[in-house]
Amino acid sequence: MPHDIEKHGHSLLPSDPELKVKALETALAKNGLIDPAALDEIIDTYQNKIGPKNGATIIAKAWLDQNFKNDLMTNTMPILEKFGFFGRQGEHIQIVENTPEVHNIVVCTLCSCYPWPLLGIPPTWYKSDAYRSRVVREPRKCLSEFGVTLPNNTKVRVWDSTAEIRYLVLPMLPKKYKDFDKEQLIELISRDAMIGAALIGNVT
Amino acid sequence: MGGRFGDGAIKPGSCEEKTFKERWHARVLAVTLATGSLRQWNLDMMRHARECLPPKEYAAFSYYEKWIAALADLLVGKGILSPDELLSPSSQMHQLSRRKLLIADVADVLSKGAPTSRSVNASPKFLVDQIVKTRRAENKFFYGGHTRLPKYVERCVGKIEICHGAHVFPDTHAHDLGERPEHLYTVSFLASELWQSPENPNDTVCVDIWESYMEPLNDQ
Incomplete structure (x- = not known):
C-alpha cells in the first residue's frame, strides 16, 4: 500500500x-x-502524580452524592476541570454508567486511547493485541478472563474510543459497601473497574 | 484489528503493575510527548506514522517499539533530522530548538492538552436514534491514508446514540490537508449486525464516527 x-x-x-x-x-x-x-x-x-486515584475520587463522590452524580453525567468537563483532572488524552470525557441492565467496557481497537488524566497511562493488557482484537467480538469471554461473569440478561456495551472522546465507566456499588466513607470507597475502586474489566469488590 | 482471530488469551495485570515495565518505555513516551512541542506534526500524523510501519515490523514490534520507530520516521520524513544526523549527531543547535519543551513548561503542556472540538456553522446531519450505514473504511482524501473508521464496522447499520459536536477530521488532518472539522457521533451496532456468531445478539459495540463516514440508511 x-x-x-x-x-x-x-x-x-x-x-x-x-x-x-x-x-x-x-x-x-x-x-x-x-x-x-x-x-x-x-x-x-x-x-x-496522575493515576487511577483521580478517577476513583470522582466515582466515590458520585456514589455518595446524587446531585454531584447528576451534574457529572450531564456537565462532565467543567466538573473534571474543577478537580484539575483535565489535560492530554482527557480533553473530552464521557462517563458511562453500569446498571443491572447494561455493563460497559472500554477499548481502543485502533491504538490505545485511554483517559490519562483520570487513570494514568494504560496497563499492558489494555494495549495488548489480544484485548484490542477480541473484546469487540467476544466481550463476555474476555470478561471471564478477568474473572467477571455477567448474567445473560445484562447487555454488554463495548465502547471503542476511535475519536478523541475518552470513556470512564461508573461501576455499580454493591449494597454491602453502602456504609463505606469516601476514603474507603476510593480504596475499593480498582483501575480495571473504571475500564469495565472488573466489578467492585470482585478481586481477581 | 478489532474482531481479529488468533491473538490468544488476555493476560490481566495486577493493579500494582508498574506504570512503565522497562525504563526505556518511559523514555519513549516522554521523548514522543516532548517532541510534539516542536509542532512539526499532530496526533493524527503520529498515529498514521505508526500505521505506516511495514506490516511485518508492525506485527513484530512491541507497543513502545512502534512508537519509537514512528518517531524516527517522522523526524527523518519531515526533514527535521537527516539520516546522518540521526546516526552521528553533531552538536549544532537546530533551528527548531527555540521550541524545545522546557522543564518549566511540562506541567502546563500536559494539563492543557489539545481539545479537538471546533465550532462549525453546519448543523448535524444526523439526530439521536437515527439509523445510519457506514461507508467503506478507507480514506477518501488521500490514497492509502489514515482513517479512524474501523474495518469491522464498515458498511454496517447502526444507530446514533450521542452527538458530540464537530471535531477535527483525522483523514485530512493526518495528511496536512487541514482540520476540516465535522460532526462526530457515537454510533451503536448490535453484535448480531457485526458478527456471524455473536455471544449475545443484543450486546452492542459503540464506535465514535465522523459524519462523512456514514449515510442515512434510507438513502442507501
Missing part, C-alpha cells in the same frame, strides 16, 4: 529498542530539540 512516508528513519537505528531510544534521544538532545530534564519531569508526572 502506498504511503506518504517513504523514508523509514527507524531502520537506520540499532535494532535493540533500548539502544534505539537512546540513539534518538542523544541525537535530539545534541541538536537542542529536547531537554532530558523535561523528559524526566514527564515521566515523574505519569509515574507519581
Whole structure:
C-alpha cells in the first residue's frame, strides 16, 4: 500500500529498542530539540502524580452524592476541570454508567486511547493485541478472563474510543459497601473497574 | 484489528503493575510527548506514522517499539533530522530548538492538552436514534491514508446514540490537508449486525464516527 512516508528513519537505528531510544534521544538532545530534564519531569508526572486515584475520587463522590452524580453525567468537563483532572488524552470525557441492565467496557481497537488524566497511562493488557482484537467480538469471554461473569440478561456495551472522546465507566456499588466513607470507597475502586474489566469488590 | 482471530488469551495485570515495565518505555513516551512541542506534526500524523510501519515490523514490534520507530520516521520524513544526523549527531543547535519543551513548561503542556472540538456553522446531519450505514473504511482524501473508521464496522447499520459536536477530521488532518472539522457521533451496532456468531445478539459495540463516514440508511 502506498504511503506518504517513504523514508523509514527507524531502520537506520540499532535494532535493540533500548539502544534505539537512546540513539534518538542523544541525537535530539545534541541538536537542542529536547531537554532530558523535561523528559524526566514527564515521566515523574505519569509515574507519581496522575493515576487511577483521580478517577476513583470522582466515582466515590458520585456514589455518595446524587446531585454531584447528576451534574457529572450531564456537565462532565467543567466538573473534571474543577478537580484539575483535565489535560492530554482527557480533553473530552464521557462517563458511562453500569446498571443491572447494561455493563460497559472500554477499548481502543485502533491504538490505545485511554483517559490519562483520570487513570494514568494504560496497563499492558489494555494495549495488548489480544484485548484490542477480541473484546469487540467476544466481550463476555474476555470478561471471564478477568474473572467477571455477567448474567445473560445484562447487555454488554463495548465502547471503542476511535475519536478523541475518552470513556470512564461508573461501576455499580454493591449494597454491602453502602456504609463505606469516601476514603474507603476510593480504596475499593480498582483501575480495571473504571475500564469495565472488573466489578467492585470482585478481586481477581 | 478489532474482531481479529488468533491473538490468544488476555493476560490481566495486577493493579500494582508498574506504570512503565522497562525504563526505556518511559523514555519513549516522554521523548514522543516532548517532541510534539516542536509542532512539526499532530496526533493524527503520529498515529498514521505508526500505521505506516511495514506490516511485518508492525506485527513484530512491541507497543513502545512502534512508537519509537514512528518517531524516527517522522523526524527523518519531515526533514527535521537527516539520516546522518540521526546516526552521528553533531552538536549544532537546530533551528527548531527555540521550541524545545522546557522543564518549566511540562506541567502546563500536559494539563492543557489539545481539545479537538471546533465550532462549525453546519448543523448535524444526523439526530439521536437515527439509523445510519457506514461507508467503506478507507480514506477518501488521500490514497492509502489514515482513517479512524474501523474495518469491522464498515458498511454496517447502526444507530446514533450521542452527538458530540464537530471535531477535527483525522483523514485530512493526518495528511496536512487541514482540520476540516465535522460532526462526530457515537454510533451503536448490535453484535448480531457485526458478527456471524455473536455471544449475545443484543450486546452492542459503540464506535465514535465522523459524519462523512456514514449515510442515512434510507438513502442507501
